[in-house]
Amino acid sequence: MLEIKNLHVKLEEEDKVILRGVDLKIGAGEVHAIMGPNGSGKSTLSYVLSGRDGYEVTEGSAQLEGAELLEMEPEERAAAGLFLAFQYPVEIPGVGNMTFLRTAVNAQRKARGEAELSAGDFLKVVRERAKLLKIDADMLKRPVNVGFSGGEKKRNEILQMAMLEPKMCILDETDSGLDVDAMKLVAEGVNALRSEGRSFLVITHYQRLLDHITPDVVHIMAAGRIIKTGGPELALEVENNGYADLLAGVA
Amino acid sequence: MARAKPKSDALEPRLAALRFDESGWQAAARSDALARLTAIGLPGRRDEYWRYTDPSLLNAAQITPTAPLANDAEVFAKIEALKIVFVDGVFDAERSDPLGMEGVSIEPLSAATGDIHWARDLYGVLEARGQNPVARPLAAMNTAFATEGCLIRVTGHPLKPISIVYISESMASDVILHHCIKVESAAEVTVLESGQAAGRLNGVMEVELADGARFHHIRAQGRDAARLEVTHLFARIGKDANFKSFTMSGNGRLTRNEAVLELLGDDSSAHVAGTALGDGAFHHDDTVFITHAAERCESRQVFKKVLKNGAVGVFQGKILVKQGAQKTDGYQISQALLLDGDSQFLAKPELEIYADDVKCSHGSTSGAIDETALFYLRSRGVPLAKAQALLVLSFLAEAIGEIEDEALAAAVQARLEDWLHGDAA
Numbered sequence: 001m002l003e004i005k006n007l008h009v010k011l012e013e014e015d016k017v018i019l020r021g022v023d024l025k026i027g028a029g030e031v032h033a034i035m036g037p038n039g040s041g042k043s044t045l046s047y048v049l050s051g052r053d054g055y056e057v058t059e060g061s062a063q064l065e066g067a068e069l070l071e072m073e074p075e076e077r078a079a080a081g082l083f084l085a086f087q088y089p090v091e092i093p094g095v096g097n098m099t100f101l102r103t104a105v106n107a108q109r110k111a112r113g114e115a116e117l118s119a120g121d122f123l124k125v126v127r128e129r130a131k132l133l134k135i136d137a138d139m140l141k142r143p144v145n146v147g148f149s150g151g152e153k154k155r156n157e158i159l160q161m162a163m164l165e166p167k168m169c170i171l172d173e174t175d176s177g178l179d180v181d182a183m184k185l186v187a188e189g190v191n192a193l194r195s196e197g198r199s200f201l202v203i204t205h206y207q208r209l210l211d212h213i214t215p216d217v218v219h220i221m222a223a224g225r226i227i228k229t230g231g232p233e234l235a236l237e238v239e240n241n242g243y244a245d246l247l248a249g250v251a
Numbered sequence: 252m253a254r255a256k257p258k259s260d261a262l263e264p265r266l267a268a269l270r271f272d273e274s275g276w277q278a279a280a281r282s283d284a285l286a287r288l289t290a291i292g293l294p295g296r297r298d299e300y301w302r303y304t305d306p307s308l309l310n311a312a313q314i315t316p317t318a319p320l321a322n323d324a325e326v327f328a329k330i331e332a333l334k335i336v337f338v339d340g341v342f343d344a345e346r347s348d349p350l351g352m353e354g355v356s357i358e359p360l361s362a363a364t365g366d367i368h369w370a371r372d373l374y375g376v377l378e379a380r381g382q383n384p385v386a387r388p389l390a391a392m393n394t395a396f397a398t399e400g401c402l403i404r405v406t407g408h409p410l411k412p413i414s415i416v417y418i419s420e421s422m423a424s425d426v427i428l429h430h431c432i433k434v435e436s437a438a439e440v441t442v443l444e445s446g447q448a449a450g451r452l453n454g455v456m457e458v459e460l461a462d463g464a465r466f467h468h469i470r471a472q473g474r475d476a477a478r479l480e481v482t483h484l485f486a487r488i489g490k491d492a493n494f495k496s497f498t499m500s501g502n503g504r505l506t507r508n509e510a511v512l513e514l515l516g517d518d519s520s521a522h523v524a525g526t527a528l529g530d531g532a533f534h535h536d537d538t539v540f541i542t543h544a545a546e547r548c549e550s551r552q553v554f555k556k557v558l559k560n561g562a563v564g565v566f567q568g569k570i571l572v573k574q575g576a577q578k579t580d581g582y583q584i585s586q587a588l589l590l591d592g593d594s595q596f597l598a599k600p601e602l603e604i605y606a607d608d609v610k611c612s613h614g615s616t617s618g619a620i621d622e623t624a625l626f627y628l629r630s631r632g633v634p635l636a637k638a639q640a641l642l643v644l645s646f647l648a649e650a651i652g653e654i655e656d657e658a659l660a661a662a663v664q665a666r667l668e669d670w671l672h673g674d675a676a
Contacts, residue, residue: 050630053622078632090627094648095641100631103641108632143648160631 001199002026002049002168007060009041009048009224018044020224021060026168026217029196033210034203035235036221037243042203043087045221046172050084051077064168078104079111081167085157085174092144097156100144101126101163108164129162133189151182158189169193170201175209187212207239220246261293264312268425269396276368280375284394287379291388300385303565303597304536308505309389309481314451316423317477325416326445326471326499326666330658332414333357339419340399340426340449346418354407355440360400360429370402373431377457377485381511385540390483390509393455397429400455404433405440405464412441412467412659417448422477424449430456434464434492441656442466447473454482460492462516468496469659471666476532478503483511484523490516490545497654498525499663500535501670507536514541514548514576524553524653528643528670529562529594536565537585543576543609552583555650557643558594569601572609581611588646589617590639640671 002024009019018041026032036042048055049062051074062069069077092100106116117125130140133155145153154174161169171190175183190200190213202213210218210232218234219226220243228234228246238246272281294306308314335357336346342359350357363370375394381387401415415430426449434440438461448454460466472480480503488494500506512521527535541550556564566585587596598615620642628638644667651667654660 052626052630073635074626074629075632075634075638078630084630086627086630090621090624092624092627092642092645094645094651100628100641103637104628104631104633107634107637111632111634143645164631 001028001030002062002064002201004062005060007045007048007062008058009044009055010058012054012056018055018224019048022224022226024219024226026199026201028199029194030217031194031200031202031213031215032217032219033215033235034201034219034221034226035205035238040221041224042221043172046084046170046203049170050074050082075107076111078164078166079108083161083164083166083169085154085161085169085171087173087176089145089153089157091146093146095144097142097144098126098140101160104160105163126163130159132192133159133162134185135159150177151179151185154178154182154186155189158186162189162193167197168199168201170203172203173205174202175204175206183209184212207235210235222247261310262289265293265310268312270398271396272398275364276366276371277374280371281395283379284375284391287382288388288391288395291386291391294388300538300567303567303599304505304507304534306389306507308479309451309453309507314423314425314479316421316450317475318422327414327443327659327662330412330414330443330662332412332443333409334414334416335359335401336416336418337399337428337448339421339424340428342399352409352411354405354409354438355413356404356406357413358402360402361398363402368402369404369433370431373433373457373459374429377459377487378455378483380487380513381483381485387483387509387511389453389481390455390485393427393429393453393483397427397455399427400429400431402431403440403442404435405438406435408439412443414443414445417444417446417473419447419449419473419475422450422475425451427453428455430454432456432458432466434458434460434466436461437463439465440467441659442468443659444468444470446471447475447478448480450477451479452482454480456482456484458484458486458494460486460488460494462490462492464489464492466494467655469654469663470496470498471663472498472500472503472506474502476502476504479505481507483509486512486521488512488514488516488519488521490519492516492519494519494521495653495655496523497650497663499666500525501528502530502533503535504532505534507538509538510540512541512550514543514545514550517545518547519545520549522551522553522653524551524650525555526647526650526667527556527564528667529556529558529564531560531562533558533562534565535563536567538567540569541571541581543570543572543579543581545576547578548576549580550582551653552585553650553653554585555647556587556596557590557646558587558596559590561593563594564596566596566598566600566615568599568613569603570611570613572604572606572611574605576606577608579606579609579611581609583613584649585615586646587617588643589619637672640668643671644668
């Protein structure tokens, strides 16, 4: 599904190198987790894959089903099936959540040459998927993320994911700022979307989220590189011993 | 530096083309206004009140005609309303609806002849009051020379809004229009204005709200790129009365919209808001003066401008709280979204307060589109141009939110979307 090869990235504005040769291969239907200490480059990886400004790729490639992501505009990547759940979802006053969702869904359909969804069909689907995430009619009507609690914002991200039906989902610290109940709700939303044709990359600091979203593969990232790859037990090791041992092992 | 000509030199040629009508019930008001204008002279760049806006195109004896914009659809076409049509400044009975409606009497100014008329207490009276403490010479010129407009007296609750529709068939037209609106005690009316009135328009609207009256005003200014327009909105607001005015402007070489509102009765409110979209040779000036002269009154000024390719936006807004106007609640916000580095926003917010128990706040900002929000939308698959348009609408939302009526707000929103997506295409 996603294949990243030798990815090197620096900041555009300054000479700071963030990623120093990331290699990662995620198969269809797999769930991978990336863990790592602050500043290791986890969030940068998610931004570079989704096409945020401010980064310069100096080497390497990232392909989604064989198509080179790094040459596409952010909206093209989205239409190709990539989705990033933001660590800090953005508030957009004056634009209704429903309008936003419908604009996004139909823009993607249009980009893929599919027919746009009618208002009625869209409403039906949105209500059904919102219900699963305990998002009520009021939240759908309100401006995008405005006045939403931390948990509501993250649930709203998952709703967008459910509506856009991406092939490759990246979750950037979706667990940050969530209490246990909210995290369970978000995890349930994600698990409901797991399927053979859909892959996930879950970026997190803690093992906690991985209790609810069980990964197939866990990677540890440090200083812009993936330094260790293993099964779910690797996450537990981090939880018990911290990163220090792993980092020392590499150095 | 070249010395500016004495103002009186410019006044003579400007007035030469205008006909002074000495007959009828407005005669005294016209003579007084002409005397005021002669004493004040035309506005000039040296006047503090015209520091950010060059009035020379408004002062010029003649205008340079251009071709009018074709197919500019009427913004409020889908709103069921009583339509009053002016073509290049002349009332057009055939294109207008019959002027009868329950709860209101409507008359074109040109038809209101004779020596006695209810509007005598209003015509030029509010304009004259509005000359202090700041002179507004172009409004005095309007009172002196206007021969057309609407006289509207509201005594009840008319079922439909009154929609004043302007059509310009010749951009050579240089037009003065003067409207007087009197809303009697506990009566209520919605007045819409839309369309291109002329190549150059000098418009005045005087509004008197008796106790408990409600007035809603929504205006969509014409969008010809060469449009020149100066408007003055004067209002005297009684006890428990509510005044609301919203203006949408797009394009136009030069626009100066002044609002001079007086809260004279306790527990009344005045809201004035506007959105302006400017591209290129565009200069848009909102100048607002709100006086609180009674207790527990509320006022709001909400102005948003979106500027690109060298467009200029100006906001001069003042809240004057007189002695004794306790528990005043005044709010003022003016913001510009600059879509490039060539555009400019100039703001002068002012508060002058002579009461000790009041709440007044004001803010003014100018900035670019939020890159994070733009990326957020694009990452969901919304193409760049559409994402920008959505964020512009998001920026304008607070001002559009000032329109109470949902259908009217939707009509304004639809027109804005049209413009923005037209831009995007």
